[in-house]
Amino acid sequence: MLRHDVIARTQLYLLTQTLRTHLPATCILPEFLTRSRAAVPFGWHFVFFPPAPLESSLLPDGYAAVPGIDVSGMRRRWTAGSVRVPRGDVAAELMSEVPATNEIQYHNRAERVKERDSARISKVTVESIRQIKSSIYPDVVCVEEMRRLVYLPPAKPEDFASIRTVHYYLVPYKPELEHTFTPTPALSFRFCALTFNAHKIHYDSTYAREVELLPSAVLPGALSIILLLSWLQFDACVAVLLGKEGGRIKEITYDCVNVVVLNRPATMGFSRTKRKGVLRIWIAQNKGLCVRGHIEMAGLDCGGGE
Template identity: 30%
Template sequence: MDSRQATLLDQTIRPHLPLEYPEYPRKSELGWIPENAAMVPGAHLVYFPSHETELQLSPDGYHADEAPPDPFCQRVWAGGLIKLNTANPLRVSSLSSQTKYVSNVTIKERMGADPLILVQLALEMDNQHGRSVTEYRNLAYMKPVELKRKIVRHNRDPDFSHVLTPTEIMLFRYSALSWNSHRIHYDALYAQNVEHHPGLLVHGPLTCTLLLQLLQTHMPAGMGLQSFDYRAVSPMYCQQKVTLNGRWMPDHSRSKTTDGTLLCELWATNNNGGLAMKGVATIVPLNAV
């Protein structure tokens, strides 16, 4: 788990996060995050890059081995579930491995529209002490279509929030770190003319990571993230305002369950106030196994 990668991720997202976002220790000589520091939630998404060459990718620049055959070639990140072992986190400079496989494929019929092909990937990450992260990633594939941006309102008031504007540089750097060559994130002409978006799309995993870092900014002392179950509702675009939100559950209360578990609803809204991503984070005492 390369220290430079963790440091570059921090440099990519920190300028867009609240000033209260926790500082992480740095090596004095190089400014890198030092060995053995626990990875921030979502950092695993910029590790374990694909080994595919450009010729092995789909025309949209993404992994061909995860995609169904034509004509289901337009892809969106639909959400997922991230489960973290708080007793054994991934750590900077540790030797770690990832096993990835297709765990489920479902055809979703839709009234008045072509079906969706839902592909679920399972990703299991281990270090020398055993399992650290288990992720279930949901991808939706469809026939090429002019996507309509639906506006879904969220009827909850946040306990904390933060506004940012994703930039081309932020998206480029995240694409490079995650080795993500999906053209909708960096090729504006492709995004507009082929997939009919108004501009470059913000990565689903980047939105997920930003929400988790907002939570880190407001994390109660002695607690840590155990899981995040989330769903992408609609896309967000470069140079358009994004609002990150959090709400303690039950409403406006930090009361914990008998085992100390705390739930927090996280969601992101686009520049029209429409819901873009939502999920529930489970937080546990750090001494819980």
């Protein structure tokens, strides 16, 4: 599937306004409206290529149907993914030099569908691999992304007691730096509007509790990743701690091990790993992991940690 979009300064500016309140004051986001060229920050491609199905074609949960697969009535979760710049500095430079009105293209190169059936659970896992290219340099892949979505079976009446408890994996890492924020319904709504996401779990707390067995409405998975990436790319304290001014991110791999619930404090953190240039990152609530992953950075000697 091939789709086209335009790198628009307004879209990037609206994302900065969505994020700004929830990032530290030391986090200086780009001023896109005053620049003639737009450097798309790593991970911010999520606001481009939004799905645009007709409202009449949406599933009852507000999300789009999956071509060729019947997932009606199932509970959708964003569970894992990765984003990388395949050609290192070359691709990064091309992406950053693209004029703010340049057309970019998205190609869904492959889609692998896995189905699992057992006595306990029946679910569908959908993995898609996406490539983004600029129309100015059509032979160069600027960004390559993998997303893994899981569709769980409808809830049973006996399952409803589980909404009273969120089961967390305790954070096993010692942070070098943390930032705590409270994700709000306004934050979730504004990001959903930017990405044309009508999934009800992100804005309808009653639906989230009574149908999806969640404690309340939850943060979109892509927004969790963007918050982490923006903090690491633009925060002055992060730059000082790592010993570089604005180190460039080459790749992120992540797992969404639990939901980030709205109106509850959440903490982002990172620490160094023993691998040179690799950071461990996470988001936690109630000292339990929600998102975990690793980031590979260019030009940073950040090995030697735990």
